Structure formats: C-alpha cells, structure tokens
Amino acid sequence: MKIKILIIEDNRETALVLGEYLQDFGFDSEVAITGKEAIEKFNKSSFDIVLADFKLPDIDGQTVVTKFRHIHPDIKVIFLTAHYLSLKNANTLVLEKPCRPRKILEAINKMLLS
16 A cells, blocks of 8 residues: 655645655655645545645645644644744654755655654
8 A cells, every 4th residue: 555645835846846756756645736725635535644835825834734633633744844843743743945855755754654
C-alpha cells in the first residue's frame, strides 16, 4: 500500500514538482493550491501525511490542519513556511522555506517512523 500525501502549496509549479519528486520515491501524492481545495480533497480521500504551506491565499495552513484533525486527530503534518513557527504536537514538524526536496523526504520518512 502506497503512502498518500496531500501537498498544500499555493505555488502550483512548486507543488507539482514536489509531487513528482515524491512519486519517484514511491509515494502517492495529490496537490491542492488553496485551503478550500485541500479541505475538499481531504473530505473525499484519506491521507497519511499532509505537507502544508503555512500561508495560503484563502485560509492559513494551521486552520486547514485544525479542520483535518477534527476528522483525523493523528494525521501527520509537515508545515513548510518562510516564517519562524513553533508548534508543539507529536505529529507535526516544521520546515523552513526554502527547503530542498531531499529534506522534505527525510522529514516524511521521520514522520513514518514515529
């Protein structure tokens, strides 16, 4: 069974490239450009990990993740942000942008082992 990852990133090109990169490593990825689109996808399918940009054009990433956690409290989340962010949750990591895809892959593997 493939690990399903939802990528929430308002830069479509970045999201698509990251999705293809993760697929090369055997992950199944879907992309959402807005918080609203992410919520719609999350309600239609189940995901193992969410990669979320913290700042989105419509709803901030933390609000989106809070909605996800009402449905799936243990969802593993990796926030990608250009701003300092400190969150205390065992199922949450924060990576600072710009971030190399390899570092994101390492974070995903760390989350899968926890």
